[in-house]
Amino acid sequence: MTSIPEYMTAKHRECDDVFSEAEAAVAQENWSLALDKWQCFAQELTKHFEQEEGKLFPEFEQATGMTSGPTQVMRMEHQQMRALVQDLDNALAAKNKDEYLGLSETLMVMMQQHNMKEEMMLYPMMDQHLSDGEQIIEQFKAD
Template sequence: MDTIQDFFTADHRECDYRLADLESAIADGDWEAADTGFREFHHDMERHLQREETLLFPAIETVSGSAMGPTEVMRREHDQMRALMDEIRIAKDQRDENTTLGVIETLMTMIQLHNVKEEQILYPMADRFLQTQRGGLMARVKALEP
């Protein structure tokens, strides 16, 4: 059975690869590939965020008895990432290479800092606290599509 840590860390890497592919397409001036790359990245990223916000975070909050703390911080950062994804979409649609690449760089940095917190703190905590419910939770997580 997948641990929460293993599953969500692998999900992070998949989103990272999608964003790197998008960045490469834009740097190459291949706007058609950039359009496809953005759709794929946005889909995978939104699915990841939804898995956390609708399933993982509420499970952690139920066990901890609080919606404050790490999950609140992660939600705020998710909102900031969504705003940057919107900026990327707008700049990409305008075929503004410099702006698009700049916002991608900002998003990449934010994602990396965010992922470290989740991978080193939140996911190990979730694996400990949700041990008895992990099987059912992970089945729901894997089934979720945005």
């Protein structure tokens, strides 16, 4: 059985890895590889956000009664990251290397700050308050 912090943190690392591969491919102007890796990253990110917004956040809010606290900030940051992903999509389509690398650095910094808040505070808090955390993760794995 895997805990919420363990599983969700591992997913962050997987996203970072494929994100870096896409970025390295852009730096080398290998556009087909870049597109491949980037799409893979975007899919993983979307799935991760859906798991949090669709399941983990509502469960946490219900268990703690904190509806306008950390989860609300996380949701708003997700929305901002989606906007950056859209900008990166456009930069990639236009094969604009400098624009892509500037935006990817930005998304990287934003993701890392966001991840740190989740990994160091929110996930451990979820682990404490959600008694069925491991079952939820099993469900995520099966999806």
